[in-house]
Every structure is written in C-alpha cells, then in structure tokens.
Amino acid sequence: MNIRRNFFAALAGLWLVFSWTSATAADLVVWHAYRGAERTAFEKVVGIFNAANPDINVKSLPVPYDAYADKITAAVPRGRGPDVFIFAQDRLGGWVEGGQTVEPIDFFLEDETIEALLPGMMEAMTYRETVYGLPIAYKSPAMIYNKAIIKNPPQTTDELVQVAKEHTAAAGGRYGLVYQYSDFYYHSALLNAFGGRVFDPEGPTPTVDDPKNIQSIDLMMKWFKEDGIVPPDPSSTLVTALFNEGKSPIVFNGPWFISEIEGIDVGVTAMPTVNEAGGAPMKPWLTVEGIYVSAQSGHKEEAYAFATFIATDDESAFIRAVEGRQLPSHAGVYDRPEVSGDPVLAGFREQFNNSIPMPNYAEMTLMWSPVTTAMNKITKGSASSEAGLKAAQAELSASVAALRTGR
Amino acid sequence: MSIVAGNTAYLDRKEEAPRGIRGLLFHPAAFGVLLAVALTISLGHWFVGQAKTEITTDQWNRGVIVELMALADAAGAIETADKKSASEKLTTMLKGLPGTDDGAATYRVLRLSGARLLASTQPNDVDDMAPPRRLSRDEKWLFDLGQSLRASVQTQRDEGIYRRRQIEVEELDGGLVRVSLPYFVGEKVTGIVQSERRRTAVAATGNRLLAAGLVIGAYLLAIGALAAVGRERRDKDVTRHKPWALFAVGLVLLTLSAAVYSRSEMGDLTAAYTSLTGQLAGEFSSVKDRLGYLAGQAGVSLDPTMENRWDVDLFRRPFGVIDGDGNVKGAALADKVSEMTDRLGSALRWNWGVGLIILVFFALGYARRLRRTVQEHRSAYFYVMPAMLGMMVLAFFPFGYGILLSFSGQTVLNVSEPLADLMVGFQNYVSILGDFSLFESTAEGAVINYQNFYWTLFITVCWTMTNVAFGVTVGVLLALTLNTKGLKYTNIYRVLLILPWAIPNYITALIWKGMFHQQFGVINQGIQMFGGEPIAWFDGVFSAFMTGLITNGWLSFPFMMVITLGALQSIPADLYEAATIDGATRWQQFRHVTLPSLKPTLIPAIIISVVWTFNMFNVIYLVSGGSPAGANEILITKSYKIAFEEYRYGYAAAYSVVIFFILMFYGVFQTRMTKATEAANA
Structure with missing residues (x-):
C-alpha cells in the first residue's frame, strides 16, 4: 500500500515538474x-x-x-x-x-x-x-498619531517640537515623539528634507558625508539631546510599546505598523515641514x-x-x-x-x-552596513555627526570601488 | 611505517619486463616523453590555431567596426543637421555602401527615441515595412540592444572604468555576424547603426608538419637514449635504477621541442598580424574615401583631419595602430604584436608545465605504481566508484570551482562575463593576507580596524578556543555527575540535558538573541530585578562576544556530555577497584584512571568540535550578527557578508579558500599531535 502511495506521489511530483517546465500556449x-x-x-x-x-x-x-x-x-x-x-x-x-x-x-x-x-x-x-x-x-513611513491626545497634528517641526515637549516626561518614560531615528531608513525623511543624498544622482558615486546629510543628523541629535523629545535606543519594539501604552502620541512609521496598534484611535498624515531646512517637507524614502x-x-x-x-x-x-x-x-x-x-x-x-x-543602484546594498555603524556611533555619542559620516563615506567608497574592479 | 611498506610490497615485486624493441617502445620513460611532448605540442597547436583564428576574425570585425563607426559619425552629423530628413538621407547613404547592391551586407539605423527604424537595407524592410517606421513587436530585441548599448556608454561615463561593451558583435546562425554600435548627437546616444554580413569561416591552424615532426622526433630521441643506457646495463631494468637520468633526458627533449615550436609559430603569427594590419589600413582608407563622399552627398562632412577614431576595440577605445591617413604606425604595431605574443607565450608555458607533470608521472615510475595498484585492488576500486563519482560531482567540482573563482575578480556587476576574462591572479589573496592595517588613526586616536582579516582571525580563534573549552568542561562535569552511582532518575536528567542539542540551533539562537535584548530581554530584566544596570549586550566588543559564547556554550555542551558519558560507562570497574586497593584518593582516581581512559574518545570529539565551532555560522549570524560594527564577525560570516552583501564573489571565494587552508593546517597538525601522543602511550 505504502509503496503504491509513494509511487503515485512520485508520479504526481514528476507531472508537476513536467507541466511546469513545459507550460503550454x-x-x-x-x-x-x-x-x-x-x-x-x-x-x-x-x-x-x-x-x-x-x-x-x-x-x-x-x-x-x-x-x-x-x-x-x-x-x-x-x-x-x-x-x-x-x-x-x-x-x-x-x-x-x-x-x-x-x-x-x-x-x-x-x-x-x-x-x-x-x-x-x-x-x-x-x-x-x-x-x-x-x-x-x-x-513609506508617515506620521501616525494618537487621536485621543493630538487634536491637530503638527504642520512644522517647530510645532512638532512644541507639541512633543508638552507630552514629554522622561522620568515617567513618556516621550512626545518616538521613531527609529538611529535607523538610517527612518532618518531618510529628514535627510531628504535637507536635500541630502547618499549617492550622486548623476551616477552611483557615494556622497554620504555631504554637508546637507550632516545638517539633517544634527537636527535629529538636537531633538534627542537638547529637546529630549525622543527616547534613547529606539527599537521597533520600543516604538510599538510606547505608542500602544499611550506614552508617546506621535510616531513616524510605515503601513506595516498599523497591524501592531492595539486599542488606539489613530490618524495618519504627512510628516511636518522642516523649519531648519527652509520649510521643506520631510520626505521619507519610498x-x-x-x-x-x-x-x-x-x-x-x-x-x-x-x-x-x-x-x-x-x-x-x-x-x-x-x-x-x-x-x-x-x-x-x-x-x-x-x-x-x-x-x-x-x-x-x-x-x-x-x-x-529609494535609489535602486546595485551599490545601495553596500551602503547599509557603513551608515548603520555611523548612526550607532553618532547616537551613542562616540563620534560627531561629521566624523561618523566621513568614516562611513570612506568605507562605502572603498567597497564600491572594490565591487567595480572586482578586487 | 611498516604497515605502509607492507601494503605496497607487491609494487616492487619482480615482473617479467618486456624486452627488445617492444620493450623500448612501450618503456614508461619513452612513453612518458611521447605523451608529454604530444600533449604539450598539441595543446600548443590548438592555442596557436585559436590565436590565428582570433586575429583573423578580429581584424575582420575591426574592418566592419571601422565602417560602422564612420557610418555612426555620419548618422550623428545628419541627425544634428536636420532630424526630419535624416531617414531619407540615411537611406540614400546606405544604398551607396559596399555590399548592399549584391546583398552581401545589410545595414540598419535605429533612432532610440520613439523606437524608429530610420533606414534599412534588410530585404524584409520594403513596402509597408519600409522605413521610416516604428519597430514592430517582433523587433523588440533591436530596441533593447540599443538601450543596452546606451546604458553601457553611460555606465562608462559614470564610473570611469571600462566594464561593459559599447559595441556588440553577435555570431548568428549560418556564419552571419551582426555588429551594432551607438551613434551620438553631441554627447547623447541617439541610436544605433548595425550591419549584418557573412564572415567566411576561418579555420586557421598552426604548422601541422612541424608539430608532428617534433613529437615523433622527441619520441625517437627518447628511445635512442633508452637504448644507449640500456646497452650499458643490459641485465637490469633501467628505470628502476636510473630514473633521474632518464627524466633529465625527457625534460631536455620536452623543453627543446616546446621552444622550437613556440619560436617558429610566434614568427608566423607576427607576420600574419602585420599583414592583416596592413590590409585593415587599406580598408580604413577606402572607408574614409567612400563614406566621406557619401556624407558629402548628404550635406554633412566627416572630420577629415581626424585622428583615427574609427578603429576601436569593443569598448570604443582607439587601437592607435593606424593613423588618420591610413598609415600603419610601426611602434604601436610592435606593441600590439608583443602584447599578443606575450599572451600566447604564457599559455605555452602553462602547456609546458602540464607536459612536465605528465613526464614526472611516467618517467619517475608513478604511472607504473598506479597501474599496479588498480590491477591489484580492482574490485575495491570498483566498489568505491559510485561514491567517488558522487564526490566528484557534489564535493570536488564545487570545491574546484570555488578555488578557480578565488583567482577571479567576479562581482555582481560582471557575473555575466566569462570567468577567463576576470582572472586577477593572486590579487584577492594578497589583499586579504597582505593587509596589515590593523589599526586606524582617527580623530579619537588609534582604533582597531575591525574589517581587517587578522582581527577576524583573532576573534575566530578566541571564539573557537573559548567555546570548545567551555563545552568540554561543562560536558565532562555533567557527565561525571550523571555517572554517579545510585543517582535516581538518571534517564530524566539525561533527556533534559540533551534537549538543547535536539532543538534546531537557529531556533535556539533566535531565542537567545531575544533574551539578550537591552530593554525587553529576560537577562536584563533579571539584572534589573536584583538592582543592576541593564547591559547593552550588542554594543561592546566583549559583551557581544559573550552573547555568542553563552549561546554556543548552551548548544555545545550536550554533545560533549553524551560522548563523555558513553566513554565513562565503558571504563571497567576493576580499574577503580585496583586503584582503591592501592589507596588512591578520589582525585587520584580521576586523574590517573578516568582522564586517561576518556582521552581516546575525547580527542576526536574535540577535533570535530573545533572544526564545527570554527565555522559556526548560525550562532554568530543570528545572535550578534557581528556587531558592533563587524567586530565580532568570524571568518565564515565575514565571507558570507562579502559574497552576499557586498556581492564580491571572487574575493569571498578567496576568503573561503583561506578558511579551508587554516582548517586543513589545523587538521594535519592535530592528527600528527594525536598520533604522537598515541605512540607515546603505546
């Protein structure tokens, strides 16, 4: 019985393979x-x-x-x-x-x-x-907020900082804003607001240490250090926890975040414009x-x-x-x-x-590791924004050159 | 040593050696010379034939390219002058090109914008298919070809290196060759010009007579040498007593014949190349005249005072051998010739190496030994054949391919090019092993360069040693505990302790990763419960190392425990009895009875465990992922990252080969050590 069943299973498997490779019309x-x-x-x-x-x-x-x-x-x-x-x-x-x-x-x-x-x-x-x-x-990420706390979502970063400060009480673990700012993917929104780029648009030449990129990181660090509106070490689980517990009313996150929300009435809208970047809007990578x-x-x-x-x-x-x-x-x-x-x-x-x-260059995959290291160093305070990005630029340039010449 | 000698004794037994002429003809040394010279010369002959065919076809292709480059210049000029009448003018122009009247050559001009066929002399492109028209759906390939050439030009401009061809030469069925290249309006690739024509098959070969003469001559000389030596010592088998002398004679014969052959063929090749270049110069002049005239008819002019920009390689880089007036430049030609002969020369030297190996194999008696072993153990070889074949396909082929890859510069960007064009020699190895920049000086002072091979090697060695030490210690301790006489529920404990091993290790690794989480991980929660500060496990080099060590320790102790437990139970009780009677303490019993009895079991287990741990990909990759900043990468995860995150396949292959050699070195070393200790024990 068993043999016969195996035989038919094998036959069916063969038929599947055969019908797959020799697809008709x-x-x-x-x-x-x-x-x-x-x-x-x-x-x-x-x-x-x-x-x-x-x-x-x-x-x-x-x-x-x-x-x-x-x-x-x-x-x-x-x-x-x-x-x-x-x-x-x-x-x-x-x-x-x-x-x-x-x-x-x-x-x-x-x-x-x-x-x-x-x-x-x-x-x-x-x-x-x-x-x-x-x-x-x-x-792409957008601004997701707790409707019960935020009536009018902030339109500019000045408003954002102001609103966030009202809802920040670091001692009680409350932060006005939470997002994975040390993850370069989420940081891209600020980066693009300043007109920063990781690759030259004319061709895949790395431009990680562009002054505009540095400015964007400085603003992020200001939110973190000076304004204190974002928590240290933001992981995805922390973002979810703080938002679901009502301790943070505003997050920057993508559509995948929606299914993790429990018991909160949410609103979704575009991220604010950045006063420090001359009123240009935050533009996340798509x-x-x-x-x-x-x-x-x-x-x-x-x-x-x-x-x-x-x-x-x-x-x-x-x-x-x-x-x-x-x-x-x-x-x-x-x-x-x-x-x-x-x-x-x-x-x-x-x-x-x-x-x-998001750029679709083959070289993009090489970028993540150096910039992640840079973001970690910068947020941990072990490197300035300029030094961190300069090191990432050097590493990325070297690996791009190695990729092209094949050695 | 005696065992080895015993196995091969039959190889040295007396055998009735064939004598007389037949004995000389089939004498291994003479046969070796014949085979080595024949192989060297015939391989060389093949290479020379290839080279001759290649220069002939190359020059033919270059003739077509010269014409098309001129046509492309004309098309660009016509498009620049007036887009509307371009199709008409180009059609007239194509009609005046050589080969169109008798259909020996066909041409197409395609404008990429709007996928418009501007002009064509293809027999199908008449009546309602006559240009100008948009390409039909079947002609998508033509458009895609144009797009890909345009992308190649742009890639080269962006990157400044030549890695994608800007001229496409395709061999179609029936000896038809299709050459396509871009034309420009200003700096922009606007379209392509293309020509199809039949290339008479070139079957150039080397000098057959010379090759055959050399092989036969070398063979006869070898026999002569044998006969001369044999006459002196008629009573004895010469090879057995004077293998080196015969080998030396063979080597001289091989080298001489290879040298004679290569000298003669190089001369031939140089002459052929020179004459072909002269021919090409003639073609260039005629193209210049003809196209210049046709362009004038169409109301544009091709730059008459130009340097020769039409005779180019597939990356559209000028060869610079023929000047703008159609004269051959002597010095440049000499350079090209020596470039070609150097390449062929190195191929011939490799041939000589192959011949040498064959010569060694036969003349020094290895062939005879191999033949006898196979004869003696015929059935044994027959039985292992299926396994050998399986190993060939599944193990040795990928392994060999990996080694080959390690000498290439293959990356994702050039993976579609043939491997032979990507060879970089030992460059990958040099840049892995020769990079000693272990420290970088930055604004914050000297820091360790975590990307350096030697740092990764250091971490790998630390990782292996600590893990194995941990696994063995814990395993042996637990086994000793479980082995306690009169312990109840032993089986339950055993099952529980084996469990970590039974669960797939990536699941365990992911669970541990979660437990090390800075905020939510159970370990930090525990630390906080007792009033400690939570540890950022993955931020420090040492703490991240510990995460791997703890996880892998958890995974590896059950193996050691099971092995030890088995060995413990096989130690005869009388040994302990005797020890007790002699008044040994518990410690002395352990030290002098238990440990020595465990040794034969533990040492192989440790060897295996070292190799496993050295390449323990899952734990490192899944738990710490090499953080922080790649500091805790081990060699195998590093090689994975190079291959699949940086896409540098050749470099990653070299990395893997280095890992292989480290492990092989360790294996040989360890086996020697074990043998030595065993010998000392015996």
Missing part, C-alpha cells in the same frame, strides 16, 4: 511574497485577470520572503524561474547588472500606462534610463513594489499584458487597496470614496506627495 507563473489579506486580494485579482483573458492562464505562487530575493537571483537567469515576479525596487540594479534576469519594457510601455499611475513612480523602476518594471504598490517580466520568459507579451493589468486596472487596484490593505500605485483608486475616506490609506497617500523613491 500561455501559462504564466507569477511569484510574490504576499501573505494574509494581501495574498488573498492578489489571488482574487489574478482570478479576475484569468476570467477576462481565457487564452492566458496565470498561476500565482507565494514564496517565503526571507529566501525570495536569492531565489530570483539564482533561478531566473537559469530559466528556472517564473514569467513574472513582484519585488521592491531595491534589488533592481543588482539584477540588471547581473544580467539575464529582468526584461526591459520600454518598448512595450505606452503613455496611457504611465498616466494611470501616481506621478514619479516610474523613477523607481528605471535603471540607467531603461524601464524594467511597472510599479504596483508603495510603502519603497516601490514593481512587477517585472522575467528575461527568460517564453511569453513576454502575455506577461507584460498581465503586468499592465495588475498595475493599471481600476477594479483590481481597488480590491488590493480595500481588501489587501495595500497602497496601490494606481492614481484613480484614491478618488474612490472607500479609499479617500479611509484614514489610513488616505494618510499614507498624502505622505506619498512628499517622498522620494
């Missing part, structure tokens, strides 16, 4: 890393597409997030990957430089497609002036989720048609927003009352106007 496989509601909504959207396009059959395959990027890097160039995959823009540069992974889509791209999307999104999908993917959703056509796909046109559908179809964007709690890149969806009336979605959409896509 237009069987597309799409990889994504969605879970929970996002996954359900996405699968529903795929179902709608399949129903509307009887000659194309899209199968969606969820892949665990931890192994996802490496799986794409390893499988796609060898023709073992999906036809379409979804990923944030941060790995795009590496995949393009490595080659054979992502299909350039400029040629297919039509103006109507770009017009259907929120402005500025395509920048994230563009590498060396070639477009490789369509944006489908975005994430993570754009793109849908890419695999360079190895046998059905690139169908794959592109599917990608366009996901990115630009009204109804499916609506489903992803309302049911999947995603922030679609689709512009029209934010006009619908269910979305514009949703405080969370509308709040993050407002922040979108003040945001900058």
Whole structure:
C-alpha cells in the first residue's frame, strides 16, 4: 500500500515538474511574497485577470520572503524561474547588472500606462534610463498619531517640537515623539528634507558625508539631546510599546505598523515641514513594489499584458487597496470614496506627495552596513555627526570601488 | 611505517619486463616523453590555431567596426543637421555602401527615441515595412540592444572604468555576424547603426608538419637514449635504477621541442598580424574615401583631419595602430604584436608545465605504481566508484570551482562575463593576507580596524578556543555527575540535558538573541530585578562576544556530555577497584584512571568540535550578527557578508579558500599531535 502511495506521489511530483517546465500556449507563473489579506486580494485579482483573458492562464505562487530575493537571483537567469515576479525596487540594479534576469519594457510601455499611475513612480523602476518594471504598490513611513491626545497634528517641526515637549516626561518614560531615528531608513525623511543624498544622482558615486546629510543628523541629535523629545535606543519594539501604552502620541512609521496598534484611535498624515531646512517637507524614502517580466520568459507579451493589468486596472487596484490593505500605485483608486475616506490609506497617500523613491543602484546594498555603524556611533555619542559620516563615506567608497574592479 | 611498506610490497615485486624493441617502445620513460611532448605540442597547436583564428576574425570585425563607426559619425552629423530628413538621407547613404547592391551586407539605423527604424537595407524592410517606421513587436530585441548599448556608454561615463561593451558583435546562425554600435548627437546616444554580413569561416591552424615532426622526433630521441643506457646495463631494468637520468633526458627533449615550436609559430603569427594590419589600413582608407563622399552627398562632412577614431576595440577605445591617413604606425604595431605574443607565450608555458607533470608521472615510475595498484585492488576500486563519482560531482567540482573563482575578480556587476576574462591572479589573496592595517588613526586616536582579516582571525580563534573549552568542561562535569552511582532518575536528567542539542540551533539562537535584548530581554530584566544596570549586550566588543559564547556554550555542551558519558560507562570497574586497593584518593582516581581512559574518545570529539565551532555560522549570524560594527564577525560570516552583501564573489571565494587552508593546517597538525601522543602511550 505504502509503496503504491509513494509511487503515485512520485508520479504526481514528476507531472508537476513536467507541466511546469513545459507550460503550454500561455501559462504564466507569477511569484510574490504576499501573505494574509494581501495574498488573498492578489489571488482574487489574478482570478479576475484569468476570467477576462481565457487564452492566458496565470498561476500565482507565494514564496517565503526571507529566501525570495536569492531565489530570483539564482533561478531566473537559469530559466528556472517564473514569467513574472513582484519585488521592491531595491534589488533592481543588482539584477540588471547581473544580467539575464529582468526584461526591459520600454518598448512595450505606452503613455496611457504611465498616466494611470501616481506621478514619479516610474523613477523607481528605471535603471540607467531603461524601464524594467511597472510599479504596483508603495510603502513609506508617515506620521501616525494618537487621536485621543493630538487634536491637530503638527504642520512644522517647530510645532512638532512644541507639541512633543508638552507630552514629554522622561522620568515617567513618556516621550512626545518616538521613531527609529538611529535607523538610517527612518532618518531618510529628514535627510531628504535637507536635500541630502547618499549617492550622486548623476551616477552611483557615494556622497554620504555631504554637508546637507550632516545638517539633517544634527537636527535629529538636537531633538534627542537638547529637546529630549525622543527616547534613547529606539527599537521597533520600543516604538510599538510606547505608542500602544499611550506614552508617546506621535510616531513616524510605515503601513506595516498599523497591524501592531492595539486599542488606539489613530490618524495618519504627512510628516511636518522642516523649519531648519527652509520649510521643506520631510520626505521619507519610498519603497516601490514593481512587477517585472522575467528575461527568460517564453511569453513576454502575455506577461507584460498581465503586468499592465495588475498595475493599471481600476477594479483590481481597488480590491488590493480595500481588501489587501495595500497602497496601490494606481492614481484613480484614491478618488474612490472607500479609499479617500479611509484614514489610513488616505494618510499614507498624502505622505506619498512628499517622498522620494529609494535609489535602486546595485551599490545601495553596500551602503547599509557603513551608515548603520555611523548612526550607532553618532547616537551613542562616540563620534560627531561629521566624523561618523566621513568614516562611513570612506568605507562605502572603498567597497564600491572594490565591487567595480572586482578586487 | 611498516604497515605502509607492507601494503605496497607487491609494487616492487619482480615482473617479467618486456624486452627488445617492444620493450623500448612501450618503456614508461619513452612513453612518458611521447605523451608529454604530444600533449604539450598539441595543446600548443590548438592555442596557436585559436590565436590565428582570433586575429583573423578580429581584424575582420575591426574592418566592419571601422565602417560602422564612420557610418555612426555620419548618422550623428545628419541627425544634428536636420532630424526630419535624416531617414531619407540615411537611406540614400546606405544604398551607396559596399555590399548592399549584391546583398552581401545589410545595414540598419535605429533612432532610440520613439523606437524608429530610420533606414534599412534588410530585404524584409520594403513596402509597408519600409522605413521610416516604428519597430514592430517582433523587433523588440533591436530596441533593447540599443538601450543596452546606451546604458553601457553611460555606465562608462559614470564610473570611469571600462566594464561593459559599447559595441556588440553577435555570431548568428549560418556564419552571419551582426555588429551594432551607438551613434551620438553631441554627447547623447541617439541610436544605433548595425550591419549584418557573412564572415567566411576561418579555420586557421598552426604548422601541422612541424608539430608532428617534433613529437615523433622527441619520441625517437627518447628511445635512442633508452637504448644507449640500456646497452650499458643490459641485465637490469633501467628505470628502476636510473630514473633521474632518464627524466633529465625527457625534460631536455620536452623543453627543446616546446621552444622550437613556440619560436617558429610566434614568427608566423607576427607576420600574419602585420599583414592583416596592413590590409585593415587599406580598408580604413577606402572607408574614409567612400563614406566621406557619401556624407558629402548628404550635406554633412566627416572630420577629415581626424585622428583615427574609427578603429576601436569593443569598448570604443582607439587601437592607435593606424593613423588618420591610413598609415600603419610601426611602434604601436610592435606593441600590439608583443602584447599578443606575450599572451600566447604564457599559455605555452602553462602547456609546458602540464607536459612536465605528465613526464614526472611516467618517467619517475608513478604511472607504473598506479597501474599496479588498480590491477591489484580492482574490485575495491570498483566498489568505491559510485561514491567517488558522487564526490566528484557534489564535493570536488564545487570545491574546484570555488578555488578557480578565488583567482577571479567576479562581482555582481560582471557575473555575466566569462570567468577567463576576470582572472586577477593572486590579487584577492594578497589583499586579504597582505593587509596589515590593523589599526586606524582617527580623530579619537588609534582604533582597531575591525574589517581587517587578522582581527577576524583573532576573534575566530578566541571564539573557537573559548567555546570548545567551555563545552568540554561543562560536558565532562555533567557527565561525571550523571555517572554517579545510585543517582535516581538518571534517564530524566539525561533527556533534559540533551534537549538543547535536539532543538534546531537557529531556533535556539533566535531565542537567545531575544533574551539578550537591552530593554525587553529576560537577562536584563533579571539584572534589573536584583538592582543592576541593564547591559547593552550588542554594543561592546566583549559583551557581544559573550552573547555568542553563552549561546554556543548552551548548544555545545550536550554533545560533549553524551560522548563523555558513553566513554565513562565503558571504563571497567576493576580499574577503580585496583586503584582503591592501592589507596588512591578520589582525585587520584580521576586523574590517573578516568582522564586517561576518556582521552581516546575525547580527542576526536574535540577535533570535530573545533572544526564545527570554527565555522559556526548560525550562532554568530543570528545572535550578534557581528556587531558592533563587524567586530565580532568570524571568518565564515565575514565571507558570507562579502559574497552576499557586498556581492564580491571572487574575493569571498578567496576568503573561503583561506578558511579551508587554516582548517586543513589545523587538521594535519592535530592528527600528527594525536598520533604522537598515541605512540607515546603505546
């Protein structure tokens, strides 16, 4: 009995492998890393597409997030990957430089497609002036506040400091503002407000020790040391704890934070403008989720048609927003009352106007380790903002040079 | 030593050696010379053939590139002058190019903006497909090619290094070759020009006669030498008594034939290169005249006083061998020739090395020994064959590939290029092992450079020693406790104590990481409960080191305990009885009975445990992650970071090879030590 069962299992496995490698006319496989509601909504959207396009059959395959990027890097160039995959823009540069992974889509791209999307999104999908993917959703931190405590969210940093000071009592563990300021990702909002940059826009030359970057860190340190409105050692758990216990009324955090909130009536709005930076708004880095056509796909046109559908179809964007709690890149969806009336979605959409896509250079992954070290040194007081960033700049320049010359 | 000799005794037994002519012909030394010379020369022959084919095809390609570069200049000038009439003018121009009338060559000009085909002489591009038009969906590849060339030009400008080709030469089916390169309006890549034409297959080879003559000559000379030596000592097998003399003769023959061959072929190659360059200079002049005329017809002029910017390599860097008037520059040509011959020369020297290895193998008797071993133990080799094959594929191939990679400069940016083009020699090793900048001077005074290899090595050694010492001490103590006579519920204790080992170690590592959390971790909560100050575990070098040590100690003591417990139970009770009768104290019993009996079991366990701990990736990576600032990285996690966070594959491979050699050195050293102690005990 057992042998027979194993035999059938093996047969079924073989059939699966076989049917996967020898997909007929237009069987597309799409990889994504969605879970929970996002996954359900996405699968529903795929179902709608399949129903509307009887000659194309899209199968969606969820892949665990931890192994996802490496799986794409390893499988796609060898023709073992999906036809379409979804990923944030941060790995795009590496995949393009490595080659054979992502299909350039400029040629297919039509103006109507770009017009259907929120402005500025395509920048994230563009590498060396070639477009490789369509944006489908975005994430960025915004200002999240406790409505019971904050009636009018602060518009400027001066107001922010003032409001925060009112709600700060360090002895009782109360802080007016809490966010992971020592994490460079969260710091990007202040950095961009001052016009700082980590890479030269003309090409991936590191500019970590730019004077504007230093200014932005000095302001952060002023909040921490002089004003005392933020707690020391801000970890993600501390942020959650302080906000949920009502000890901190304002946080800067992303949509992922919403599911961690318990029993607080929250409002979401754009981060304040920075008086010290001449009134420029805080602009967090935007993570754009793109849908890419695999360079190895046998059905690139169908794959592109599917990608366009996901990115630009009204109804499916609506489903992803309302049911999947995603922030679609689709512009029209934010006009619908269910979305514009949703405080969370509308709040993050407002922040979108003040945001900058995170650079997608291959060299970006090299940046994190040096800047994290610098931020730790600076917040621990073991280095000045200038010395810390100078050291990070030196380390990053060295590793970028080593990456390019290969030694 | 005697065991080894016993195993190989059969190798030295008398064997009826074949005599006479046949004996000479198949004599291992002569055969070795034949094989070594044949291999060296035939490999060399192949290399020379490759080199000859390469220079011929290269010069052919360069001819096409010269023409296309001129066309690109013209296209750029035409586009600059007037965009509207560009298509018409270019179409006329293409018609005047050589090869279009008889279809020997076809051309395309593509403008990237709007994906417009401006002009084409492709047979399909007529009637409703006639340019100017937007590319059809099937022609996406053409547009993508243009985009990728544009990106290459831009990458080079951004980075200032040449790593992506700006001219694409593709070999299509049926000997068709497609060359594409960008054209510019001002500094901007505006489009591409492309040409397809058939290249007659070049099958250049080296001098066959010379090669064959050298091989046969060397063989005959070797036989002659053998016969001469053999005549003197007819009664004895020469190789067995004079292997070195024969080897020396073989070496001279090998070296001589290789030298003669390489000298002659280098001369040939130089002559060929020079004549091809002369040909190219002629082509350049004719392109200059023809295109100059056509451009004039189209109302633009190609810079007549130019330096030769058209004869370029695939990165669009001028070769500088032919000047703007179509004359060959002697000195520059000599440089190019010597560059080429140097490259070939080094390949030939490697061949000689390979030949030498073969010669050693045969002439010094290793081949004979190998043959006899295989014959003697035929069935044994047959049985291990499947395992050997499996090991080949699963262990030795990746290992060999890793070593090869360690000599290359492969990174994520050049991973699609062939490995042979990325070789950097020992540079990775030099920059790992030769970097002694252990201290950096900063504004805050000298600080340790945590990225330095020797710091990481120091941490790894500390990490291994402390962990193994901890594991062994705790393991042995617990085993001794559990081994107490009359202890109740031993089994329950044993199960409980083995549990840390039974749980997957990454789960344990993540749990410990949580326990070390500065605010919410149970350890700091405990410290605070007793009135202490919470410790920022991951901020200090020492405290972060301790997190790893504690976690790994927790994971490693059960193994040592189980091993020790087993060994303890196999110590015969009479030893203790005898010791008691002799009046030994408990300590003396432990010191002189228990410990020596544990030694044979514990030492292999310690060796294994050292290797495990040395490469204990999970604990370091998951608990401290090398914090602060990479100070607590061990070699293996560091190598992972270089490979998968900095994307420097070649450098990371070199790092891994260094780790391998450290462990191998340790293994050999440890085995020697163990053998020595065993010998002393025996």
